[in-house]
Amino acid sequence: MNLLKLELKKNLKGSIIWGIVLSGVLLLYLAFFPSMTDAGFSELLYSKLNMLPKGLLESLGLAEVPDFSIFMECYSYVFQFLVIAFAIYAMILGTKSLSSEEGNKTIEFLYSKQITRMQIAISKMLASILLILLVSIFLIFTSIISNLIFSNGSDIEIILKINKIMLLPIFVYWAIGFAISSFLKSDSKSIVIALSIFFGSYIIGIIAVTIKKLDMLIYLSPINYNVTSDVFKVLVGRKGATLNIAGLIISAIIIILGVAATYIKYNKKDLLN
Amino acid sequence: MKKDRKIIIEIKDLCKNYGKARGVTKVDLKVYEGETFGFIGPNGSGKSTTIRTMLNFLFPTKGEIKIFGLNAVTDSSSIKKDIGYVPSEVNYYEHMKVIDLLNFAASFHDNVDSKRIKYLCDKFELQENKKINELSFGNKKKISIIQALLHHPKLLILDEPTNGLDPLMQKRVFEVLEEEKENGMTIFLSSHNLSEVEKYCDRVGIIKEGEIVDIKDVSKINFGTTKKIVINTDKKIKLKLSGITDESYINNELHFKYEGDINVLLKEINKYEIKDIAILPLTLEDSFMEYYGSR
Structure with missing residues (x-):
């Protein structure tokens, strides 16, 4: 419990900043929504979008161009990019979590106290889960406020569901980050490693979406299993809309494996520094 | 015990x-x-x-x-x-x-x-x-x-x-x-x-x-009669006595350990012109130093 408190205190400021920045970006994009409802603007937008190559549209998550004059279509399109940023934050948080103690050499102090490696890992995991949920609360709050402003609060229930479901890919990258952290001897390269893995998998995901022959590669990119706009369509019961169930199962498996790998590796780890 | x-x-x-x-x-x-x-x-x-x-x-x-x-x-x-x-x-x-x-x-x-x-x-x-x-x-x-x-x-x-x-x-x-x-x-x-x-x-x-x-x-560490000797001299000297170990020159100082009759040592030293001499008891530190020697 004492380590959990310390972790929360140490990382709270960073989480609040991430929450504010992501909320600001969401508000900034949704501020364009009123102009989207203008018929002339919509027409211009769609005509321009239709001129773009199909592959490019697919890579931008516009395989089916949303109706931007509907708040939730606009919201879910913007939100998928926030999920990417949020996943990066979660992965960095996970990757730095255990390795930063070794990088700063404070781990020697912790190891000399009456606390097991397992308890250290659990405390750090719980702290980072709470910090991720804090960022999520910022996003939920901003989403609800913007819905109240632009759509009279008619979609709050769906917004809450989307925010809940989209935590799944966030925790996938968090778990991958933690597993990596348990192998690192220092946090000096943790951000580079986290970003390389994230964008590596994201690019593979884009390739899988744009080149049909390589569509199985999508499973190397958890962020692309179920994008926000697809989740929204399923939630409103749009015809033909389905969730990638295999993606959901694989996400759950990655989280379980990531957590298990962290415990197994960290419990047997020599402190070499 | x-x-x-x-x-x-x-x-x-x-x-x-x-x-x-x-x-x-x-x-x-x-x-x-x-x-x-x-x-x-x-x-x-x-x-x-x-x-x-x-x-x-x-x-x-x-x-x-x-x-x-x-x-x-x-x-x-x-x-x-x-x-x-x-x-x-x-x-x-x-x-x-x-x-x-x-x-x-x-x-x-x-x-x-x-x-x-x-x-x-x-x-x-x-x-x-x-x-x-x-x-x-x-x-x-x-x-x-x-x-x-x-x-x-x-x-x-x-x-x-x-x-x-x-x-x-x-x-x-x-x-x-x-x-x-x-x-x-x-x-x-x-x-x-x-x-x-x-x-x-x-x-x-x-x-x-x-x-x-x-x-x-x-x-229980007993050093017997062994002493640590430091002689300050301008010219290098070579003492011809048994009982001398760990001989070394540091700057103008001859350092060694001596186990034996101190009068015999002083007579030998007297043959040379020296500037100063220190006769010191061995400490535990000296005893431990041997373990810090060549690896």
């Missing part, structure tokens, strides 16, 4: 390899309740590896360590309830204040109150409200000593504890350790400061190239 005393640390056939690099190859030792056990050896001999394995920072490749009769790997957390550890390097959460760090350290134990923290901070003249990143190495070292003593540990493991402290504080450290020893605390002291080891330790374990090469009872 030792047979009646409780064993606090028991290391049997300890081996720790880091891949191709050697850590320790064979460490066997016992430390008894209430004693101060010195642990010395050259750099890279395996002192820190032994300590880090005792504290389960490292897992042994072979062998077993028992502390308070408990296994240092499987019962590490229970053991640490009664252990205080002062590392040679001091790395703490830099953004914290001294008092926050000490409160955090205290939170791992249920027998520490604010009076104890205040007492130790006053004793070591440490300002509680300073931020750790504003402190000098010596003051950080004080934190490491205080956090290790907060909970009245039954076993205190010290790795170069006085490194970075001024002489007054070095003395203060051992005064406080003596106070704690009266309550039955056992001390395991790893240090390069041999006079410190000589002054405060009951027994000394010597480790070299990953192996314990000797364990000595400090009070």
